[in-house]
Amino acid sequence: MEKRHHPTAVIHKATRLAPDVTVGAYAVIEDGVEIGSGSIIREHAVIRAGTVLGEKCVVDAHAVIGGLPQDLGFDPRIPTGVRAGNDVTFREGVTVSRATKEGAFTELGNDVLLMANCHIGHDCDVGNHVILGNNLLLSGWASVGEHAFVSGGAGIHQFVRIGASAMVGGLARVSQDIPPFCMMSERNRLVGLNLVGLQRRGLGRATIRELKQLYAHVFNFEGRPGVLAGGALADGMAHTPEGRTFLEFLTTPGKKGIMRPASRKES
Numbered sequence: 001m002e003k004r005h006h007p008t009a010v011i012h013k014a015t016r017l018a019p020d021v022t023v024g025a026y027a028v029i030e031d032g033v034e035i036g037s038g039s040i041i042r043e044h045a046v047i048r049a050g051t052v053l054g055e056k057c058v059v060d061a062h063a064v065i066g067g068l069p070q071d072l073g074f075d076p077r078i079p080t081g082v083r084a085g086n087d088v089t090f091r092e093g094v095t096v097s098r099a100t101k102e103g104a105f106t107e108l109g110n111d112v113l114l115m116a117n118c119h120i121g122h123d124c125d126v127g128n129h130v131i132l133g134n135n136l137l138l139s140g141w142a143s144v145g146e147h148a149f150v151s152g153g154a155g156i157h158q159f160v161r162i163g164a165s166a167m168v169g170g171l172a173r174v175s176q177d178i179p180p181f182c183m184m185s186e187r188n189r190l191v192g193l194n195l196v197g198l199q200r201r202g203l204g205r206a207t208i209r210e211l212k213q214l215y216a217h218v219f220n221f222e223g224r225p226g227v228l229a230g231g232a233l234a235d236g237m238a239h240t241p242e243g244r245t246f247l248e249f250l251t252t253p254g255k256k257g258i259m260r261p262a263s264r265k266e267s
Contacts, residue, residue: 039053081105093116147164163181166179190261
């Protein structure tokens, strides 16, 4: 198969590009890059050394994948990289920094959309089927669970965990962990379950009912002592995979603490 590389593109010799990868004008692909079949690298995109892209990825104009971490203590000689799965789209101006530990990768799963001008910091872990909005800032070591939706302009502090199927509001400021299947807005303001997202995923009524019960129990609703207010989780509380995911997230220690709903006085 004839290679589809614009004559002005700069492609270093030690790369592994599938034969059908398209490379646009003035794009730069450095040594050690691997790009899977059906991928498209558009005009002026830069793919730095240590980047591995799966099949059918799109890197749009002026995106920079695998750039140096914005860490003053990082030694650029340390071999690290960025690794993305299949069907990942990096829109215009997206930047993704490589990891900081030798041999490590900033990770992105399959079917991920990074909208224009968003930034993914070093050592982040982004799951499958995630959408990250325009101008989003994801700081180093943060993680985003599968099927999460993070709206435009949100700022995510380093080490924050965003649970599976969570939704983050536009321009939100996030410095605490967001439990799976929940929504938040403003500054660390948990506002309930992401019911629309759960319905779109096709989760059944029994699953959604259980998540509602667990949410009420954990956050001190209906007159019961909430887990985060000194209560306890009982064995066998969750009977669905999603319910167990919710509880496992809460019982797995994080560095930033769990986000909570606003009190009645605050609301």
